[in-house]
Amino acid sequence: MKTVQVEYAGTIAVETGETPKELYSHQNEAIKALNEKNQLPFEGLLVLPTGGGKTLTVVHWLLRNFINKGKKVLYLYPSLREVNVICPLWQDISTIIH
Numbered sequence: 001m002k003t004v005q006v007e008y009a010g011t012i013a014v015e016t017g018e019t020p021k022e023l024y025s026h027q028n029e030a031i032k033a034l035n036e037k038n039q040l041p042f043e044g045l046l047v048l049p050t051g052g053g054k055t056l057t058v059v060h061w062l063l064r065n066f067i068n069k070g071k072k073v074l075y076l077y078p079s080l081r082e083v084n085v086i087c088p089l090w091q092d093i094s095t096i097i098h
Contacts, residue, residue: 027057034061055086059093 023031030046037044048054066073077083 023057023060024053027053027060030057031061031064035065038065055089056093059086059090063090063093 026048030048034044034046046054046058048057062073062075077086
């Protein structure tokens with residue numbers, strides 16, 4: 001594992017290979033920050049570098065904090081291609097978190 005220093009995000013551990021089922025420490029920290037923001041009238045921005053796992057992080061967070069509690073989520077994508085890529089991730093992760 002190597003680390004990458006990002007000006008606005010600090011040091012992030014990076015691994016190569018398939019998308020992990022378990023979140024990395026920087027992703028867990030992001031979820032903790034999202035949970036703290038979620039206590040207030042919600043406003044927030046998840047910022048991670050390219051390949052930092054933004055999609056995986058937000059899917060985990062949305063499943064735990066909204067979908068598992070019976071709430072609805074509207075998740076928008078800019079293209080159909082991205083929908084076709086992300087749907088299997090949602091399904092795969094939902095079996096782990098549910």
